[in-house]
Structures are given as C-alpha cells and as structure tokens.
C-alpha cells in the first residue's frame with residue numbers, strides 16, 4: 001500500500017457495543033467457489049460473495065484464465081472454462097492474497113502452459129516453497145524467486161501422489177487437492193492438524209468425489225466439475241472482531257444472521273465462551289456442506305484469560321491478533337504458543353501485535369512462537385501501525401474501544417482486504 005493511499009482511522013472509547021448484522025460472505029469459501037466455478041462447466045451464481053479485495057483478486061485471475069465473471073450488486077456470476085484454462089497473456093496478479101497464489105497454483109498446474117504469479121510487497125515476501133514441494137512431486141515445474149513470488153508454474157500432465165502435509169496449512173492442502181482432482185491416479189494426503197475443510201466441501205458441491213477418513217483424504221484424478229448456485233455464509237473471521245468487542249462490555253449484544261458455522265472454524269466460539277461470552281446459536285442449517293446459523297452473543301462482567309497452544313493455535317490462526325489485542329482486559333491474561341506461522345502472514349503478526357500493544361501501554365512478552373500478555377491492564381490510546389495488514393488494523397480498533405483516550409490506526413485502509421465495511425460498522429455499533 002503506498003503512503004499516499006494510507007488512511008488513519010481514529011477510534012474513541014465506547015461505553016458499550018450493540019448491533020445486528022448480516023456479514024459479507026466468507027473469504028475462504030469465496031476464494032474456493034471463485035476458483036472451482038472458474039474451472040467448472042456452466043454458469044455459477046453466488047449471492048453474498050465476499051466484498052474483500054482478496055477474493056476479488058481470485059476472480060480477476062479466473063478471468064485471465066478464460067472464465068467469464070459478471071459482478072452485480074445482488075450476485076456474482078461465473079461462467080467456467082469447462083476444464084480448459086487458457087494461457088494468460090500477462091502475469092496473474094494475486095494482490096495481497098496468499099490464498100489466491102497458493103491454491104490457484106495447484107489448480108493451474110495440471111494445465112499445459114506457463115503461469116506467472118505476482119503479488120504486492122507483502123505477498124512477495126511470503127513462503128511459497130510449501131507448495132512447490134508437493135506440486136513438483138506431482139511433476140509440475142515451479143520456479144520461485146528465492147522461495148517467494150514472482151512464481152512461475154510450468155504446467156502439464158500431473159501424476160497423483162501421497163502427501164503428508166508437514167505444516168498445518170489449508171492453503172497447501174487445497175493446492176494438492178486441486179491438482180489431484182486433475183492428475184492421473186488417486187492423490188491422498190494426511191494432515192498433522194485438521195485445518196479448515198472448505199475445499200473438501202466445495203469440491204463435493206461442484207460434483208467431485210472425495211473420500212475423507214481417519215487416514216486422511218483421497219481424491220481421484222480426471223474428474224470434471226459442474227456449476228452451482230450458492231449463497232455464501234457470513235465470514236466468521238470478520239465476526240470475530242465484533243464478538244471480541246461484545247466480550248468487552250457486560251451489557252453488549254450482537255446478532256449475526258446467516259453466519260458461517262463450519263466446525264473447522266467455529267472453535268473460536270468455544271474459546272470466546274470460555275472467556276465469558278454468552279453465545280446462542282439458532283436456525284442452524286447446512287448448505288453445500290457448510291453450516292450456517294444465526295448467532296447471538298452477549299458480553300461478560302468478567303473476562304477470563306486463555307491459553308491458546310497446540311492445534312488450537314492452528315485452528316484460530318486468523319483470530320489470534322484480535323484475541324491478543326483484547327488480552328490486557330482479561331482477568332488472568334492470554335498466552336499464545338505454537339503459532340510461529342503468525343510470523344509469515346500478511347505481516348509478522350507476532351512482532352506487530354507486540355509493538356502495538358506496547359504503544360497502548362501494555363506489558364507483553366514476545367516469544368518466537370507467540371506471546372504472553374498479563375491480564376488486568378489498563379490501556380491508553382496510542383498510535384497504531386497496521387503494517388498494511390487487515391487483521392492488525394481491525395484488532396487494534398477493537399482494543400481501542402476500552403482504552404482511555406483516542407487511538408489512531410494508521411494504514412486503516414488495509415481492512416478492505418477482507419472486510420471493507422469494518423470501520424463504518426464499528427462506528428454504528430460502538431456506543432459512547
């Protein structure tokens with residue numbers, strides 16, 4: 001993000017937090033539907049597609065690969081390339097989106113052609129070796145720039161493999177599944193930690209057969225996909241910010257309609273309940289394998305601390321910045337361990353959370369794989385550096401609601417990567 005585009009949002013302390021909202025569609029599901037609809041035969045229509053810039057990077061890439069995309073306020077329509085991607089005339093620009101670059105690499109690798117992927121400065125610093133390993137084992141050829149983008153995938157006929165995913169990453173798992181769908185033979189994989197399973201549900205929704213057992217996942221190659229119509233569930237990772245804001249005030253209340261409640265993501269609610277949030281889930285239903293519900297949450301008189309480690313850290317990876325940002329307001333603090341992956345997200349989220357907590361007067365200890373934040377701390381308003389990272393900008397806007405004095409969030413425009421409506425909604429829901 002260039003300096004000229006940098007916007008500062010000033011967040012004032014609130015007395016309470018109240019609102020009722022239907023959030024834009026889940027970012028992870030939107031990416032997968034955009035990609036699979038772009039490969040499928042026929043016309044797919046998606047209502048409540050994510051408004052975030054990242055899934056729109058995926059849509060733009062699909063257009064370059066030969067899919068036709070129409071954006072209307074009520075829905076996005078994608079006519080797929082019917083199994084045959086065209087050779088793009090230029091580089092596929094993934095913007096800030098790691099999901100686009102990693103998952104799409106797997107989707108295009110079985111196609112004859114040369115596909116070059118580029119991204120912004122943040123994405124160009126993120127590790128890509130993790131997808132080169134399995135895709136080259138399947139016989140694609142991938143050139144990286146010192147382990148990063150720009151990345152060129154030299155695609156062609158692929159062979160199925162067995163892959164034990166060494167790091168907990170749904171993006172890597174997805175790259176292998178998307179390549180395996182179009183390879184020769186049956187691809188199988190195991191995961192050390194069960195990561196979000198939207199790809200498995202999406203592949204089935206688009207007509208692919210995929211087997212899941214305690215031994216892992218299997219997908220047969222040579223399968224074709226058909227178009228679907230879907231309403232995308234609201235994004236639980238966006239809701240996380242407002243759920244944490246609700247936790248901060250005893251009389252706060254928030255209601256989300258049509259919120260994504262996929263069990264591989266909703267561990268967040270269990271943690272927030274353990275911290276004191278009162279949560280009611282109503283009208284739970286399943287659409288294309290994804291659970292959707294109405295969620296009502298009420299605040300707590302006393303906010304309990306938490307320890308987040310092991311598999312929990314992997315499952316809550318996107319929510320850790322906001323949980324850390326509210327940690328000083330808990331009664332016994334928050335410890336986060338086994339979360340080294342945070343260092344290679346859109347920013348080094350451990351370093352940046354620690355620096356911004358200190359800017360608000362908090363005491364915090366940084367670990368290589370996390371941080372420890374004591375509870376019962378009063379924060380003052382401060383100058384926050386988003387580091388051009390959407391989740392950092394939003395996390396500290398939530399911490400600011402209980403601070404003394406105003407907080408200035410520099411680089412607040414980064415929120416648009418996943419949740420452009422965040423600051424306007426925050427203003428209507430926080431009551432002074």
Ligand code: S3P
Nearest residue numbers: 028099168169170171172317318
């Ligand atoms: C995502 C997986 C996670 C997450 C990212 C979205 C996905 O990344 O942090 O925001 O949609 O699969 P990793 O797979 O790299 O952990």
